[in-house]
Amino acid sequence: MKSIVAEKIKQFDLTLLFIIFFLAGFGLMMVYSSSYTIAYIHYDTPNYFFMRQLQWLFISIFFFVLAAFFPYRLYSKISPLLVLVSIGLLILVLIPGVGTERNYSQRWIELGSFVFQPTEVLKLFMIIYFASFYAKKQETINQFKNGVLPPLLILAVIFLLILQQPDLGSAALILFACAIIVICSGVKIRHLLMLGSIGLAGLIYFSYSAPYRLERVTSFINPFADPFGDGYQLINGYIAIGTGGIWGTGLGNSVQKLGFLPEAHTDFIMAIIMEELGIFGLIIVISSYVYIMFRGVITARGCKDMFAKLLAIGITFQIMSQVVINLGAVSGLLPITGITLPLISYGGSSLVITMISLGILVNLSAKSKKDQGANELHKMAL
8 A cells, every 4th residue: 555655656746746835835925914914903813814724724735635645536436426515505505594695695604613615616526527427428429419418507507506696706717617628528619619609698698687797897997987986906906016016015015905905815815915026926926827737738638538638627727717817807807706816815615625626636647647657668568
């Protein structure tokens, strides 16, 4: 058993491991830097958010290690159960007394002191289910009714349930990740065009179907039209980014975190990073994410198993989609949706699920390396 574990450790992508833990550690540091003022005001201790994030980080590392060694094929076998759990959680969160309402949204389930966001779990569960289904349906992938449609019906139900919270940002994120898997599975171009048109039309409709969503969509276009209302957060984010310049004002020296910028330690933590560390901090963060994406794509290409390929590409682009949406919102290029920055923003549910996802990716990278080694040996034998 020890020899098997040791052999697998040798196949791990050590640079990928370093980048993952670097971002998690960097995130912990920035959570403290961006939250100690508000923590002291509300909880009489500057360490409140830092200590909670540190606890979640230890829990995340435990599950990361489990995911890195867990036989990935078992995920495929339990994927139908994961779908049932996903739907069950989305129903539970909407039940008064079970689901917890914050900022006019009912997105959390609270069990004593334990609070988690079901949509974070769904991000991973749906990727596993889609990767499993389309890997098994390769022989009928050109048949729309049997080889393409079934998971999309389930996704539609889940999408509508998430909108009831309401949380269009997370619903769109799950939709994007699943769409990437469908695209990479070998579905016919005409089917993809049809599905893409339906999905885009649906997102546009739901974006404009509620007044608060319409306000979010329009406020990012011209935040200065309502500087003390819908545009307030984005304007203060601009001030933080503009103040930082190239090298920043120095770690811990942000002014915007002193109560001016809402959600400074969650959604808009990147604005504080740029205020304190400047463009230099932005380059470090983006470079780290780009490397994770690069290794994820290389891992997917190197796996022989179709399930492993789709799972690796789904996890990679789910995380990257979240990065793009968050940075787009902070920079004013996309509407503000409440999507956090993976591994860096404050939030236990997000950190745990992201670390589990990356643990699976590290697991698959070892599988990819092993498959590539087997290919080389086969070529040498020939």
